[in-house]
Amino acid sequence: MNKLEAFGYIVAQASRGDITFPTSVNAVLRLQQALDDPDCPLDDAIRLVLAEPQLAARTVALANSAAFSGGGPPVTNVRAAVTRMGYRRLQSLVASLLVRQFGSRINDPGLRAKAEQLWQHTTNVAALAWSLARHVTGTNPDTALFAGIIHEVGGFYLLSRADEFPGLLDDDPEKWGELCEDVVGLEVMKKLAVPEPVLDAIGQLRRAWINMPPSTLLDTLLLANQYAPVASPLGTAPPALPEHGDSAIDFVLDEELLASIRLEAEETCKAMGGPLLV
Template identity: 30%
Template sequence: MQQQPQQQPILERELCFLQDLTAKLASREIDLPPFPDIYAQIIRTLHDPNISIQDVSRMLVAAPDLCVRILLLANSALLNRSGVKVTDLNIAVSRLGLSAVNSATVRLATKDVFQVPKGSSLSYMLNKTRVESVRVAAYSYLLAIRSGMGNDKHDAMLAGLLHNIGTHYILSRADEFPDLVSKEIMDNWGPGIGQALVSNWGFPESISAAIDKQNELLLETEEDTPDIRDVIICAKLLSQAESGNEDLETDYSRIPSCRKLDIDESNVSEIIETYAEEVASFVSALK
C-alpha cells in the first residue's frame, strides 16, 4: 500500500506515452522529421530511370560520409565476391548497383533523423537497434539469394534495414519516459509504427507489409513460396541466435517462414557460420 503513491505517476506517464503513440498511429499523423536534404535528393535521383552511374557519383560527393560507406560496402565480403578492392567511387557505385546505394543512403538518413539527447540512457538501446537492423539486413540479403529470391534481394536488404525503424521512432520520442520503454512496448508497437513510417516515406507495400507482420511468427499463409516477410522473420532469428539472444524455447519447426526457407534447429549454426564473414563485413561498413 505504501508504494501506491509512487506507482500512480509512472502509470499515468506510461498511459500518456502510449496514448500519444496510439493517436498518431491511428491518424497516420506521425511527427516525422524530414530526411536531410542531401539524402532526400540522392534517393530521388536514384529512382530516376534515366540516371547514369556518373551522375550518381557526382551527387554522392556532396555527402562525404555516404561516399565512405559506399566504398566500404563495395569492398565488403557480402557485396565483393571477387575480392578485388576498389577506391574509385564510380566503380564502387557500378559494382553495388543503385539498389544497394539506395539502401546505404536510407541507412545514413534514418540515422540522422532519429536521435536521442547526448548522454541519455536511451543511447545504448538506440545504437543496439541500429546495429541489429544492419545485421538483419545482411542476413535478409543472403537468405533471399539462398531461397531463390535473387530478384528481391535488394528489397529484402532494405526491409531488413527498416524492420525496427518503429523502435527508433519510439526511442527518439521517449526521452521524457526512458524508464517506460521496455522490450514489450517496442515489440508490440514498433512494427505498426514502422509500417506507417515506411508507407509514408513511399517505400514498396511489400516492404511495409513485411515490417508490420514481422512478429507474427506462427502466421500461416496460402503461399508456399517465401516472401520478404518470411525472409525478415528468419533473418531476425538468425541474428538473435548469432548474438546469443535466441529464445531457448524457439521451435523452428513450428514457424512457417522457417519451413519455407528450409531453416531448422539442425542447420542454424551451420548457416550462421557460413555467412559469418559476409555479415560481419556488412555490419562493419554500415553500423
C-alpha cells in the first residue's frame, strides 16, 4: 500500500466513525464524560483524578503555578487543587492526558520523536492561548486552553497509526498528509464530543488569517501558533502575519506585553507539560 492509499484508507475509516483508540484513551474518556456533568459531586471528581496519578500530579502543579494560584498559598493535595482549578480547567488537563495516551502505542523511534515534538508544540500553544485570551483577545481563557491542547489531536492520531504504514508521515510535498490530518482530526474531535465552537476554530486554523484586532478563539489559536517556541513536526508552519502585521499588532500586543505573556505561558507550560512518552 503506497502513502496515498494509506491516507485514503485512514480517512475512509475516520469518515465511517471507525476510529480506534488505545484502551488507555477509553479510560480517560470515561473520566472526561464524568467531568462533563456540572453536577458531578466534588468527591467523585477527586476520586477520578486520584485514579490517574499523572493527572493528580499535574493538577496540583498547575494549581500552584503563578497563572492559577492568584497569589494564594500553595496547595498540597488534590482536593484543594481541584477546588482552586474548577471543573473547566480540570477538563483541559484531562484532555492533555487523553492526548498523551495516543503516544502509548508508538514503537518506531522516529515517530516517537515526532510525537514528543508535537506534544511540546501543543503544550506551548495551549499555555500561550490561555494567556493571550486573558490579556489580548478577550475570549474565554479556559476554552482557549482546552482548544490549544486538542488542536493537533488529528496529528497525534495519525502518529499512533503510522507504525502500520511505513513512510506515512515522511516528507509530503503534495500535502496529502495535511488533508488527511484535517479530515481525521475533525472525526476524532467529534468522537471526543468537542464543543462545536472549538471544533470550528480548529478546523479553520490551517487556512485562516488573524483579524485585527484579534478577538476570537480562532485569532487566539493563530497567535499562539505564531509565537509558540516549538513548531509542529507535521504539515507546514502557520501563515506569517501580513506585511502590515507588525504595526497593526502593536496596537494590541506590544513587545512588553508579549514578553510578559511568554513568561506566564512558560510557567503554565512547565506545570502541564513534561515528556509525552514516559
